[in-house]
Amino acid sequence: MLRLSTKGQYGVRAMYEIAKAGSIGPVTIKQISEKQDVSVSYLEQILNTLRKSGIIQSVKGPGGGYVLSRGPEKISIAEILRELEGPVAITSCLDPAEGCIRVDSCVTHLLWKSLGENIERFLDSMSLKDLLTGDQLMTIPKKPGKGRQGKGISAA
Amino acid sequence: MLRLSTKGQYGVRAMYEIAKAGSIGPVTIKQISEKQDVSVSYLEQILNTLRKSGIIQSVKGPGGGYVLSRGPEKISIAEILRELEGPVAITSCLDPAEGCIRVDSCVTHLLWKSLGENIERFLDSMSLKDLLTGDQLMTIPKKPGKGRQGKGISAA
DNA sequence: ATAATACTTGACAGAAATACTCGGCTATTA
DNA sequence: TAATAGCCGAGTATTTCTGTCAAGTATTAT
Numbered sequence: 230m231l232r233l234s235t236k237g238q239y240g241v242r243a244m245y246e247i248a249k250a251g252s253i254g255p256v257t258i259k260q261i262s263e264k265q266d267v268s269v270s271y272l273e274q275i276l277n278t279l280r281k282s283g284i285i286q287s288v289k290g291p292g293g294g295y296v297l298s299r300g301p302e303k304i305s306i307a308e309i310l311r312e313l314e315g316p317v318a319i320t321s322c323l324d325p326a327e328g329c330i331r332v333d334s335c336v337t338h339l340l341w342k343s344l345g346e347n348i349e350r351f352l353d354s355m356s357l358k359d360l361l362t363g364d365q366l367m368t369i370p371k372k373p374g375k376g377r378q379g380k381g382i383s384a385a
Numbered sequence: 386m387l388r389l390s391t392k393g394q395y396g397v398r399a400m401y402e403i404a405k406a407g408s409i410g411p412v413t414i415k416q417i418s419e420k421q422d423v424s425v426s427y428l429e430q431i432l433n434t435l436r437k438s439g440i441i442q443s444v445k446g447p448g449g450g451y452v453l454s455r456g457p458e459k460i461s462i463a464e465i466l467r468e469l470e471g472p473v474a475i476t477s478c479l480d481p482a483e484g485c486i487r488v489d490s491c492v493t494h495l496l497w498k499s500l501g502e503n504i505e506r507f508l509d510s511m512s513l514k515d516l517l518t519g520d521q522l523m524t525i526p527k528k529p530g531k532g533r534q535g536k537g538i539s540a541a
Numbered sequence: 542a543t544a545a546t547a548c549t550t551g552a553c554a555g556a557a558a559t560a561c562t563c564g565g566c567t568a569t570t571a
Numbered sequence: 572t573a574a575t576a577g578c579c580g581a582g583t584a585t586t587t588c589t590g591t592c593a594a595g596t597a598t599t600a601t
Contacts, residue, residue, distance in 0.1 A: 231475065237386060238476055258577075273578075289568045289578090293575075311386075316386070318388055320389060337394065337397055413547070414547075
C-alpha cells in the first residue's frame with residue numbers, strides 16, 4: 230500500500246545526481262540516465278517538470294546540462310515529489326483539487342488528514358543534502374537503535 | 386501522491402460500522418452498504434478478505450452479519466489496511482514480495498525505508514477504538530494547535 | 542421440511558492511472 | 572555552421588484499480 234510512482238522515485242534519484250556533481254558543473258540527462266538506469270526520454274519529461282518549477286536550471290548547448298537552483302540543503306524531498314506527483318493526498322477527500330462532499334459525516338477524515346500531515350512533515354524535513362551525506366547510512370545494521378537514522382523519524 | 390485505494394478506505398469505514406454496533410449484535414453487509422454508501426458486491430469482497438484474516442467473524446442465517454473478533458482497542462488501522470492492500474511498500478524495492486536488486490547502490494533506499502517505518506508506526510498506533518471515540522474530533526476547528534488531535538502526530 | 546436470510550467464491554470487465562516512447566524543434570557554443 | 576544538449580507535445584502499451592455478476596453454500600425461523 231501507499232506506493233510512490235516511479236516518476237517521483239526517479240525524480241529524487243535524478244536530483245541526487247545533479248546535487249552530487251555540485252560545483253563541478255552541469256549534469257547531462259545522458260549521464261543521469263546511465264548512472265540511475267532510467268531512459269533519457271523519461272528523464273526529459275521529469276527534469277522538464279522540475280525545471281519549470283524553478284528547482285533546477287538548464288544550460289543549453291555543448292557542456293550544458295542541469296544544475297541546482299539553490300543549495301542542496303534548501304531543497305526538500307517533499308518539494309521534489311510535490312512537483313512531480315502533486316500534494317500528499319491519502320484520499321480524494323483530502324486532495325485540494327477534488328474536495329470532500331461528506332467532510333463532517335466521514336469519520337475517517339481526520340485520521341487520513343493526520344496521516345498525511347505526518348508524512349509531509351517527514352518529507353519536508355529531509356533535504357537533498359541529507360541524501361548526499363547519508364551514503365554512509367547504507368551500511369548501518371538492519372536493526373534500528375544505534376547510529377544516526379536521519380531526522381524526522383519520531384514515533385507516537 | 387501516496388493515495389490509499391478505495392478498498393482500504395472502505396475497509397476501515399466498514400470496520401468502523403461493525404465496531405460501532407459493538408455488543409448490539411452482528412451487522413449485515415446491507416446495513417454497512419447503506420450507512421457508508423458502498424455497494425454490497427464490493428463490500429462482500431472486502432469483508433471476505435478481512436474475515437479470512439481473522440479480524441472479524443461472520444454469522445450466517447437470518448439475524449446474522451459480521452462481528453469483531455476482538456475488542457476495538459486491539460484492532461489497529463494498520464492491520465486492516467495490511468490485509469486489504471498488503472504491507473506498506475513505498476517502492477517495489479521495499480516490497481517483501483518483490484525484493485530489491487540494487488539495495489546498496491540505491492541511495493534513496495534508506496529514505497523510503499524510514500518513511501515507510503514512520504507511516505507504519507502511525508497506523509499501528511491508531512485503533513478502531515480511537516476511531517469510535519474520535520467522533521467528537523470531527524468538530525474541532527480547522528487550524529490545529531488546540532484540542533486533542535489523536536496520537537502519533539509528533540514531528541521531527 | 543422449506544423458505545428466507547446472509548455469507549462465499551471466482552471470474553470478468555470497464556475505467557483510470559502509470560510508465561513510458563517517439564519525432565521533431567530550439568538554443569548555444571566550439 | 573555543425574554538433575551538442577535541452578524543449579515539447581502527442582501518443583501508446585501496460586498495469587492497477589474499482590467495481591459488477593452470477594451461482595453457490597450455510598443457517599435459522601416457522
